[in-house]
Amino acid sequence: MENVTSLLTVNNLTKKFGGVQALTGVSFTVEAGEILGLIGPNGAGKTTCFNLINGLIPPTAGSIMMAGRELLGLPPYHRAARGLARTFQNIQLFGGMTVQENILTGNHLSQKVGILQALLPLPKVRRAQAQAAGRALELLRLVGLEGKGDLPADSLAYGDQRRLEIGRALALGPQLLLLDEPAAGLNPRETEDLMVLLEELRRLGITLLVIEHDMTLVMGLCDRIVVLDHGEVIAAGPPREIRRDPRVIEAYLGKEEE
């Protein structure tokens, strides 16, 4: 399993919150180009896992390598610069901004104009602005929010807000995108549209690590699935194996009475 070409290698990741053991020795890899599902019952430690990969909290032990380089110790904005983007379970848009500005925020790292330069009306500044605006427009089209760029972000319908958050993460130009329950709160039609979008992202070469409870999406989309329960990996493999795995069924439905 130890593959040097893995895009992400999580090794023996452990996190304690005071006396609570949130994650215990979690190890898995994400291969470039695949869609990996991270599932498990509520409280299994899935979002904690994302927060650790992302650098929002430090682990108690373990290591996280991305493209062969250690991520631990780096603040979130340096991890973003390495090509790591994410969305949040409870949508976290910049409410005071328009839809387009939210996307442009994701473009932050690719704008290389210093603070002093930005103060001057240089052609370089205008070019960078025009480029960013063009790119934002492409992304709006990709996530299906064309024509809504000037609306305040918090005025969007719920499903659109989810799509906007994905668009903003994509503006980073990520290699690896972490999606925390992207289908939560979506109706079946919106979920279908989301699956189309995620397929499109796969086609564009973006690797996805997805936390999701919607089994249609997980089973239909993921190449492999890692199952967490009580902070430990209890199973990993392709969807058809996971579906039949007795430990997974037990974790979700409880043990059968003998």
Place this chain on the structure above:
Amino acid sequence: MTAYLLHLAILAGIYIILTVSLNLIIGYAGQVSLGHAAFYGIGAYASALVALHWHFPFPLAALSAMLAAGVCGMALGLPTLRLKEDYLAIVTLGFGVIMDLVFLNLEITGGPDGLAGIPSPALFGLSFRPTGRYLIIVAVAVILVLLVTWRLVESYHGRALRAIRDHEITAQVMGINTPAYKVVIFTLAAALAGLAGSLYAHYITFINPESFGLHTSILILAMVVLGGMGSIVGSVAGAVILTALPELLREFRSYQDLVYGALLVGLLILRPEGLLGKGKLSLKFLQRES
């Protein structure tokens, strides 16, 4: 009468610079600062001292003021901007009180007597002592400051600041180096306040600690809140209105503070986002996390 109006215009200009710079910290980057007058004072004293002791001409004295205030802003910002809002409020408040005591007790600042005889600016033999001419200097400074802040907040750096204000953690996840931005904006705002201090010192030609205490910090904050968080035009309006208002209320002399206070409270009830602002004053630092 005209001279008096010119005097008010100069004061309004100085307050515009102070208000716009504080708005960068509070309204754009979403950080709390309750000690902005300290940087105003550092600028005023630095400018006065280099002019009095080393005979720096005004432009150099003003630059020294910006440098001194900026360095102090950075020195305060580097260790403290990692703090959460409530702690940052206390630290900046404390810094303001400490600087006030420093001005009051140092020998070089003249203690409670302050510094007198600060030279008026003169360029190529032309004195800018007359109020009308000094207004030109202030107007040029205000225009430059407005231009710089406007370009800044309209650039993607300004967007990064607003992202930090809206959601600091999400901003980090989007690749924004939030500690660096906070320190830079705090330093810039302090330097601009230093410029305002220099303009004040060389206009009044006499300074003492009274002008740079807590009440001045609160007044600048009131101007930001009245004009609106995150609005440059609002800051200009807030500074002008709160400079003029006490003068307009002069006839009610003994009730002046009462009316003034009532107007502010009324505005905050009817329009909490300020006259032209987009966001409300963040009072999160007053709420305990549960």
